[in-house]
Amino acid sequence: MHFRKIALATALSLSAAIGVATPAFAQQTVTWWDFLSGGDGVRMKALITQFNEEHPDIQIKGTTLEWGVPFYTKVRTSAAVGQGPDVMTYHLSRLPLGLSEGVLTPITDADLENAGLARDDFFAAAEKAAEGADGTLYAVPFDIHSIVLYYNASYLEGSRFLDDQGKLTGIESVADFEEAMQVAADNGSQTPLTYATGDDGGVYRVFYTLLSQQGGTLISDDGEILPGDSREKAVKAVETMTKWQSEGWQPEQALYEASVALFTSGKSAFQLNGVWEVPTMKDLAEAEQLGFDWGAVEVPKLMDTRTTWADSHAFAIPTQGKDEMDPEKRKAVMTVIGWMEKHAIAWAAAGHIPAYKPVAESTEFAEMEPNATYSSLADAATYDPRSEIAGVASPVYDSAINIISPAMHGYLSPEDAVEQMTSELQSRMR
Known part of the structure; x- marks a missing residue:
């Protein structure tokens, strides 16, 4: 025992001599x-x-x-x-x-x-x-991340949609938003609105926001898909997205990267996308590679209530x-x-x-x-349904790209799309 104490003391002395740190705690x-x-x-x-x-x-x-x-x-x-x-x-x-x-x-x-x-x-x-x-x-x-509405102010100059400071204003309904997109088109915007119309996330988040703003429920607490009048509200959401497509206001089957490029290249007046693209916009602006004044706001109240899809x-x-x-x-x-x-x-x-x-x-x-x-959206955020088939990379996201996206591109009616979505998701419930 005495020998081991001497050996330990010697080892500690040698460690100190050669500069090896000996922690006084259990890391x-x-x-x-x-x-x-x-x-x-x-x-x-x-x-x-x-x-x-x-x-x-x-x-x-x-x-x-x-x-x-x-x-x-x-x-x-x-x-x-x-x-x-x-x-x-x-x-x-x-x-x-x-x-x-x-x-x-x-x-x-x-x-x-x-x-x-x-x-x-x-x-x-x-x-x-x-x-x-x-x-x-x-x-x-840790955070709240949501889609927001990015805008290119140059396409709205001289319209009622910019205030005295050049900030977006005046969008309080879907009719207002569609008027703003037409103003942008008249001012030379090739694709007034961009989002990932060919990706599950982009389609789902816009659809879910429009559904939620009507007070619709995608999946009830007891597992019913689009209960009550939510089917009619879902049809209205798909009809709205389909109109944006048929009017030529949004891109056809745009994958995520392409949808972002439409906005950053100055071809789109608006972008519905996650807050995670803010650093992209800031970096391009600081590098003087953007070419227009931009901003981002909470998704306006396009339907009946103010809310936006969100996750954390x-x-x-x-x-x-x-x-x-x-x-x-x-x-x-x-x-x-x-x-x-x-x-x-x-x-x-x-x-x-x-x-x-x-x-x-x-x-x-x-x-x-x-x-x-x-940041005001934090108080009005609507999270995904509390369901095993909802959330990131889930059957709900799959139905958005496999059913809603084809509908808004004209391959089936909004009513048929909602019927198929309801049947598909109900079959996934345990």
């Missing part, structure tokens, strides 16, 4: 998975690096996986055998499916306290979307097979989550609205444009 390594690429990925990696620099006792080991179905499939299979991460990014729209698969662990009040957070720190819509049916919290919202990136802790996470590891994970929330202003630079209200209501965020202009 926690937090295994992290995300699906963030592009500008989102760059920003998240920067946040992880900053956290690691500030926390020598907790180190995040991050891995980025492929977005969509591949990510969630890997989460499901790895969680079942205890080979998953300690923390992961998660779309709140996928939460119902995650709960049915048993891959998510509850986030307790004690967990939130360890993170320096509380439930009422978050916007109500996001916090609600992070709950299970019984009110248990299963994720911590969130943080979740997966199950560990049959094991439970070590309490000290879990405390380290919650420390990571709490730090990320309190530094969400850096994430907001990607166009997102922080779900954590102290950051969203900060002076720094109020000065961040155009985010501050459209």
Whole structure:
């Protein structure tokens, strides 16, 4: 015993002599998975690096996986055998499916306290979307991301749709919006409105926004597809999108990248797209490669009520097979989550609205444009239905590209499209 003490003391002395650091604590390594690429990925990696620099006792080991179905499939299979991460990014729209698969662990009040957070720190819509049916919290919202209406002011000059400061105004109904698109067409816009008319996400988000603005329900809490008068409202949404197509106001079968290029190249007066394209617009403007004044606003009230499709990136802790996470590891994970929330202003630079209200209501965020202009949507956001067949990369998205897109391109009537969509989605319900 005496010899071992001498050996240990000698080893420590040698380590000090050659400059090897000997930590006075047990370092926690937090295994992290995300699906963030592009500008989102760059920003998240920067946040992880900053956290690691500030926390020598907790180190995040991050891995980025492929977005969509591949990510969630890997989460499901790895969680079942205890080979998953300690923390992961998660779309709140996928939460119902995650709960049915048993891959998510509850986030307790004690967990939130360890993170320096509380439930009422978050916007109500996001916090609600992070709950299970019984009110248990299963994720911590990080942002609110939605579609917004981008506009090219040059096509609206001299019209009633620009105010004295050159900002978009006067769109309070679908008739107003269609008038603005015709003004833009008359002023030389080749495609007044652009969105991804040939991609599932672009079609679904516009359709769901128009349906929700009428007070329509896509999937009820008891699993009925388009209950009550929601079928008629869905038909009206498809009819509206079809009219935009037949009038030549929107592109035909545009894939995502092409739809963005129509706007950035100056051919479209309006773009319905996610807040995540704000950095693209800013970068092009700063590089003097845009050629027009642009802005982005909350999607106007085109139908009966003010609301917009939205989702949230969130943080979740997966199950560990049959094991439970070590309490000290879990405390380290919650420390990571709490730090990320309190530094969400850096994430907001990607166009997102922080779900954590102290950051969203900060002076720094109020000065961040155009985010501050459209941040009002956080109080009126409509999340995807709480269903296992809804959410990112789901059968609901599939029906948008396989049924709604062909309808608005004239291959079947809006009524037939809604009937097919109802039948298809009902067949997917368990």
